[in-house]
Amino acid sequence: MSVVVLTGGVGGAKLVLGLIHALPPGEVTAIVNTGDDFTHLGLAISPDIDTLLYTLAGKANAAQGWGREGETWSFLAALRSLGGEDWFALGDGDLALHVLRTARCAAGEPLSAIIADFARAWGIGAAILPMSDDPVATVVETGEGPLAFQRYFVERRSEPAVQSVRFEGAGTARPASGVIEAIHAADAILIAPSNPFLSIDPLLAVPALRAALGEAHAPVVAVSPIIGGAAVKGPTAKLMRELGQEVSNASIAAHYHGLIDGLVIHSGDDAPESVELAHTDTMMRDEQDKVRVAEMALMLARSIASR
DSSP states (O other), rough: OOEEEEEEEHHHHHHHHHHHHSSSSOEEEEOOOTOOEEEETEEEEEEOHHHHHHHTTTTTTTSSSSSSOOOHHHHHHHHHTTTOOOSSOOOOTTTHHHHHHHHHTTTTTHHHHHHHHHHHTTTOOOOOEESSSSSOOEEEEEEEEEEHIIIIIIIIIIIIEEEEEEETTTTOBBTTTHHHHHHHHHHEEESSSSSSIIHHHHHSHHHHHHHHHOOSOOOOOOOSSETTTTETTTTTHHHHHTTTTTTHHHHHHHHTTOOOSEEETTTTTOOSSEEEEEOOOOOOOOOHHHHHHHHHHHHHHHHEEEE
């Protein structure tokens, strides 16, 4: 069963890991948000891609959900001692990805080829595709003015009230090599329980990618990021309230209206009538949880496809 998953952030990485354990090798293709990508201290940084690489390679810091396990911080301490910007934590081991990516991008290589090599080097049994090799930048409009995503999310800790979100460059961005082919060949397309506005919408803002999803023969199933009227992690619930939306599965279903055929929700939570549902405990604490949620999403996709 060939499965494509649209993903970004920690929650998305957890679902992709569950899919890898639930399916035979080579069956999973992750299309990853790059709206978070930015240049910091001259380095090309791809936070969502790197989180997925670390997670699937067994190198992630499980406690904090991002970065490397056993990371050291000598570089950051030296940077701080010189008065450098230290609001974005760059670990010593983490620098390897950033330095190599920067050098290869500067030499003209596409991000998709670079990430494929990183995944191969670490023995990752899934295809990891950036949504685009073209630059797309998520910009958060706040009461304080526009903020680049990492300034909003990391430096300001998502504190400014959000008025809207836009994706600079998305309108002319082309899907990365392999993205359209993977969507057309998929037996199921999943949307991870990532932040819909900050992690999934950047992908959907790439016109040819969104069009391919509309043309796909495979059912599209989302996993809701909402549990008990709250978000598991990050600013999803806060952002929904600031945009005038109820923090509910009904709002998630409405946000993806016209795109999804099914929605996996947490057992006992509000059940929207506008889409076909599957219920399970969607809190992914350990490997067993991740596999259970992945299998429930796959089961719903198979059920929809069989009709």
